[in-house]
Amino acid sequence: MPPGQAALADHASPADQLQARLLDHTLRVLLRDGYQRFSMNAVAASAKASKETLYRHFGDKAGLLHAALERLAALIEPLLRDGLDDAPTSPARLRRLGRNYLHGCYLPEAIALQRIAIADGEQGLGPLFVREITERAIGFVEAEFAGLGSEHPRADAEAFLGMIQGKLHERIMLGTVLPDLDRRLDEQIDQALRVMAPYLTGLAENPRP
Amino acid sequence: MPPGQAALADHASPADQLQARLLDHTLRVLLRDGYQRFSMNAVAASAKASKETLYRHFGDKAGLLHAALERLAALIEPLLRDGLDDAPTSPARLRRLGRNYLHGCYLPEAIALQRIAIADGEQGLGPLFVREITERAIGFVEAEFAGLGSEHPRADAEAFLGMIQGKLHERIMLGTVLPDLDRRLDEQIDQALRVMAPYLTGLAENPRP
DNA sequence: ACCGTCCCGTACCGTACGGTACGGCTTGAC
DNA sequence: GTCAAGCCGTACCGTACGGTACGGGACGGT
Structure with a gap:
């Protein structure tokens, strides 16, 4: 496991690990860019993921923020x-x-x-x-x-x-x-x-x- | 009266009256639409003014909000x-x-x-x-x-x-x-x-x- | 070996917005 | 009357963003 990543559970499914990584990057982008410049593109780029993946897991922008808040x-x-x-x-x-x-x-x-x-x-x-x-x-x-x-x-x-x-x-x-x-x-x-x-x-x- | 600083007096110049009206509509739109949907277009429409007028008086969006806050x-x-x-x-x-x-x-x-x-x-x-x-x-x-x-x-x-x-x-x-x-x-x-x-x-x- | 699932990368679409330009109208000063 | 300034309405441009589509690659199960 790469150092510095905050993984919650040891035995998380790959999907859960991916979601956690996406949410970590969501928080990181939010922190770095502030609200104004926060965008799905920025999150995808930061996480080196595709936007399609973001939408698959979280539905839409509100869903992503919702999940990030719960995390x-x-x-x-x-x-x-x-x-x-x-x-x-x-x-x-x-x-x-x-x-x-x-x-x-x-x-x-x-x-x-x-x-x-x-x-x-x-x-x-x-x-x-x-x-x-x-x-x-x-x-x-x-x-x-x-x-x-x-x-x-x-x-x-x-x-x-x-x-x-x-x-x-x-x-x-x-x-x-x-x-x-x-x-x-x-x-x-x-x-x-x-x-x-x-x-x-x-x-x-x-x-x- | 020379076009000096805006005075809060009762006998405001037409320009000041217009500015005051624009700022009132700015607050009203802000109140009605919230931050997300706040736009220069909406302010202009609400005040029945032209966008050009908004930009003439307040420079840009930040300037308008700045002035609205002071008001x-x-x-x-x-x-x-x-x-x-x-x-x-x-x-x-x-x-x-x-x-x-x-x-x-x-x-x-x-x-x-x-x-x-x-x-x-x-x-x-x-x-x-x-x-x-x-x-x-x-x-x-x-x-x-x-x-x-x-x-x-x-x-x-x-x-x-x-x-x-x-x-x-x-x-x-x-x-x-x-x-x-x-x-x-x-x-x-x-x-x-x-x-x-x-x-x-x-x-x-x-x-x- | 085959196939479905997931994922990446990129390109794409529609829309909405900030900001500018222009034509025409009104108003007030000289 | 004339002229300039300010204003309105609309149209316009560039950009950025949310959301979707598609091709291609990697992995796991059968």
Whole structure:
């Protein structure tokens, strides 16, 4: 197997391997060219495949993007769980969860795909993104707040995620350049936890009956 | 009057009136057709103008969108200030400011334009959006937190805005339909202020020296 | 050895769009 | 009245893209 290729399953059928390769190149082209210059031709050229193959496997352009989004979601999901299995519920764990979320969310491929999903909401790509990625992340954090004794775990989860994304998210989406992204992400979480600290203290002192 | 810079005065020159009309139709078409189907032809048809006129006034497509964004920013700016002139600095004022921000931010035209700005960050439209709209709003809220005695007014402002936008912003951008938007916005602010309340109380009890 | 399936490469078609050109109309200045 | 400028409507050009068609090669099953 050529190095550098991200193969998911060891025993994938040739067809599955081909599809995975095509989707990897889809993400790569998306990342390299942005949405404007993204085209089926570019994907085919990058993957050294024929357009006919693309259409055979994915039907049309929307189908290809749909499949690429699902593949990305599959890649992000384990990132969310990283390093969380054994830790007990706690604010520190919240920090870790937040970092995981931001790191998955701001993978270059994730940014590129989210841009596309935003640009054409009508294709159903936007709702799919919400379902596959956003809602799943919210579910994680919601469980966390429930464990911390919140009376409104879902609302708290959305507030927390909104706060750690903050305006940084908007700037990233809008293409404002961002050197030092990792450091900015950590700062963002620090600020969010600072503002939220009194609330979390209140939760700890008055646990839900 | 010599053909100087476009003035926003009531007595605009015919050329300015025409430009304003063209930009209004630009926003309208953007809103109606979305980004995918947005075209110079559609704008010209909607405004019953000729393409030549569009190109004469705005140079090219990017120039038209640029001008439309600036016009939108000019429309949104007074919304931010609405009802705030006489109120003293207070958490209640914060709520009002948040509502104003969300209402301006989720004007249908603003959503459509932000989608475009996100889709092609390379055009410089994204950074322009950040400069003209995002940063301006942050500045407002920052002053508010400074008035409330925060030691990190800017970070607090970003956290507050991020929280009131929360995941609703992502869902809106991603095209998940949203009936009852106004009610959702109010809920969003309620939740944010609930989570932030202990922090604000702390600010009130320990004002900055 | 044969055949079906998949794939590559390339060529092709229709369409849609950005941008330009041109003829004719209206308007306002001198 | 005359002239220039701006505008409209339409037609036009080049290009790029989504999607299809076709010939030829490689592989696996029978």
